[in-house]
Amino acid sequence: TQLLEQSPQFLSIQEGENLTVYCNSSSVFSSLQWYRQEPGEGPVLLVTVVTGGEVKKLKRLTFQFGDARKDSSLHITAAQPGDTGLYLCAGFLWSNDYKLSFGAGTTVTVRA
Amino acid sequence: NAGVTQTPKFRILKIGQSMTLQCTQDMNHNYMYWYRQDPGMGLKLIYYSVGAGITDKGEVPNGYNVSRSTTEDFPLRLELAAPSQTSVYFCASSRDLSGNTIYFGEGSWLTVV
Numbered sequence: 001t002q003l004l005e006q007s008p009q010f011l012s013i014q015e016g017e018n019l020t021v022y023c024n025s026s027s028v029f030s031s032l033q034w035y036r037q038e039p040g041e042g043p044v045l046l047v048t049v050v051t052g053g054e055v056k057k058l059k060r061l062t063f064q065f066g067d068a069r070k071d072s073s074l075h076i077t078a079a080q081p082g083d084t085g086l087y088l089c090a091g092f093l094w095s096n097d098y099k100l101s102f103g104a105g106t107t108v109t110v111r112a
Numbered sequence: 113n114a115g116v117t118q119t120p121k122f123r124i125l126k127i128g129q130s131m132t133l134q135c136t137q138d139m140n141h142n143y144m145y146w147y148r149q150d151p152g153m154g155l156k157l158i159y160y161s162v163g164a165g166i167t168d169k170g171e172v173p174n175g176y177n178v179s180r181s182t183t184e185d186f187p188l189r190l191e192l193a194a195p196s197q198t199s200v201y202f203c204a205s206s207r208d209l210s211g212n213t214i215y216f217g218e219g220s221w222l223t224v225v
Contacts, residue, residue, distance in 0.1 A: 042216030
């Protein structure tokens, strides 16, 4: 059983469309991070959200942390082929700050 | 900028063999981690270290051992390799606790046959 559930598992869209990836848990996290991983490489941190209800924007990417600090979403506007990759959410539990728990990931493919 | 460097990149092991995955970081980070990534399962923490001489088990430590004799190096030892250890292994490091950036190496692909 995953501590963090991501949905959908796979997402294939046309260039220019919007997409949203969800990350849900029954646990409360002190902070939550989103990573993007490209084939043959390690995950790269996109953002860290810390405050419940927080919204962060990174160019065309919008990240939201749920009010209860149990869930998060990643929204990409006008997706481009360069957005293709595996998107992972990861959270630090209140009691275990140095143990980052990962979701299984969402594979996003943006077709030109 | 080297960051986190892992070797080897690829390795095929026979059942029962042993090997060490090397990891070194040049950012003077106290915290280092070893994860394994299996398809559809995300990353699972194998072992971690909060400083030289200090290591502890993560979620999936069985079949592995680590040591941390220096701040820079955090090798992962596989004893008596089993097919279940076929995976992609990532070493990572961070300056300190949650909310800080964790830097990952490029991964080591291990196949046990």
